[in-house]
Amino acid sequence: MQKPVEYNLPDLNGRFGKYGGKYVPETLITPLKELEEIYNHLKNDKSFQDELLKLNSEYTGRPTPLTYAESLTRHFGKGKIYLKREDLCHTGAHKINNALGQILLAKKLGKTRIIAETGAGQHGVATATVCAKFGLKCQVYMGEVDIERQSLNVFRMKLLGAEVIPVSSGSRTLKDATNEAIRDWVTNVKNTHYIIGSVVGPHPYPMMVRDFQSVIGKEARAQILNAEGRLPGYILASVGGGSNSIGIFYPFINSDTKLIGIEAGGYGINTGKHCATLTLGREGIFQGMKTYLLQNDDGQVSEVHSISAGLDYPGVGPEHSYLKDNVIAEYYSVTDDEAIEATELLSKSEGIIPALESAHAVAYLNYLMPKTKSDDIIIVNVSGRGDKDLDTIRKNLNLGQ
Numbered sequence: 001m002q003k004p005v006e007y008n009l010p011d012l013n014g015r016f017g018k019y020g021g022k023y024v025p026e027t028l029i030t031p032l033k034e035l036e037e038i039y040n041h042l043k044n045d046k047s048f049q050d051e052l053l054k055l056n057s058e059y060t061g062r063p064t065p066l067t068y069a070e071s072l073t074r075h076f077g078k079g080k081i082y083l084k085r086e087d088l089c090h091t092g093a094h095k096i097n098n099a100l101g102q103i104l105l106a107k108k109l110g111k112t113r114i115i116a117e118t119g120a121g122q123h124g125v126a127t128a129t130v131c132a133k134f135g136l137k138c139q140v141y142m143g144e145v146d147i148e149r150q151s152l153n154v155f156r157m158k159l160l161g162a163e164v165i166p167v168s169s170g171s172r173t174l175k176d177a178t179n180e181a182i183r184d185w186v187t188n189v190k191n192t193h194y195i196i197g198s199v200v201g202p203h204p205y206p207m208m209v210r211d212f213q214s215v216i217g218k219e220a221r222a223q224i225l226n227a228e229g230r231l232p233g234y235i236l237a238s239v240g241g242g243s244n245s246i247g248i249f250y251p252f253i254n255s256d257t258k259l260i261g262i263e264a265g266g267y268g269i270n271t272g273k274h275c276a277t278l279t280l281g282r283e284g285i286f287q288g289m290k291t292y293l294l295q296n297d298d299g300q301v302s303e304v305h306s307i308s309a310g311l312d313y314p315g316v317g318p319e320h321s322y323l324k325d326n327v328i329a330e331y332y333s334v335t336d337d338e339a340i341e342a343t344e345l346l347s348k349s350e351g352i353i354p355a356l357e358s359a360h361a362v363a364y365l366n367y368l369m370p371k372t373k374s375d376d377i378i379i380v381n382v383s384g385r386g387d388k389d390l391d392t393i394r395k396n397l398n399l400g401q
Helices: 026-042 046-060 070-076 095-109 122-134 144-149 151-159 174-187 205-213 215-228 243-252 318-325 336-350 356-363 365-371 386-396
Strands: 066-068 080-085 113-118 137-143 163-167 192-194 234-238 258-268 273-275 282-286 289-293 329-334 377-382
Touching: 026 095, 026 174, 046 095, 066 215, 070 080, 070 336, 070 365, 080 215, 095 122, 095 192, 095 205, 095 243, 113 122, 113 174, 122 137, 122 151, 137 144, 137 174, 144 151, 144 163, 151 163, 151 386, 163 174, 174 192, 205 215, 205 243, 205 318, 215 243, 215 377, 234 243, 234 356, 234 365, 243 258, 243 318, 243 377, 258 336, 258 356, 289 318, 318 329, 329 336, 336 356, 336 365, 336 386, 356 365, 356 377, 356 386, 365 377
Parallel strands: 080 377, 113 137, 113 192, 137 163, 234 258, 234 377, 258 329
Antiparallel strands: 066 080, 258 273, 282 289
């Protein structure tokens, strides 16, 4: 695996090699530049970082534990498996890390209204949470399909004071919710900040969200050195837009650790009903960025499928596209059925019910572990907990009820 001597991306034009950039209406160029300038200032500002650190500690509950999965390790009989426990964050997933950082930026920018998109609902809940805490108006766009399968998170958002706006266009899932949020932002950019939930969109969002989520990898690196005295051989994380995976990968990029991202294979990558963007996609322009994209022969965005609402997305963050092309990270996929089986395995072996997104990473252990040795160390990022997915899991898992 090729690891660069020095990794310092994106460049000044917001590009990861040929990926990234700002492909947006002229209306958004000025606010994006303003956002970039204030972020570049604040990311090195001690008072801003101290405030974020305090919120992460006292509000989110960081650092999250790195848990040795003894029973899961024994199940495979090979290397040692550790779990990075983002499921224990306030609101139930890693999404709160980015939402807190961006709400502080919005306050600095003097914005009075926040919008967001959400698929699985966790980013919507995180955004509604920080808006409630800081007293800002919040509207969340969500596809009608996702509203139905994530009804609990819809209620949570409403309870927190957010307005959930159903999206009925297209496939009525995450990409369509994102499209509507972008349209809103173009219209209301003067008073509105758009908290994008993943490492996608125009620069500086992929960089900014990555930086806020890299707390995951920074903690994991220190924790595994404390526990084992060395870095892991492998890190596994699920990839939709790609924020939880970039968050844990980034602090390990210049190490010898193998970084493995797992996409949603849906019904199988040969069926056309999947979200395996890095496995089967090709370059395209999508939602403000150049990146890998699932598209048909005419260049139209493909309809995609995943049992996991948070992975149900036809694109991916541009940094992941760069990591793939340069063999800095590897990307594979697992099916819906494999994710459900992994949910049951982790639940019964470790007493941890993972989000279906995280279950995709757990499922890949079936392929990875036979290749490992007893002294190998593997970290799996458990990006969220499975409360939100219990209805879906129940419908797809026969427990003799």
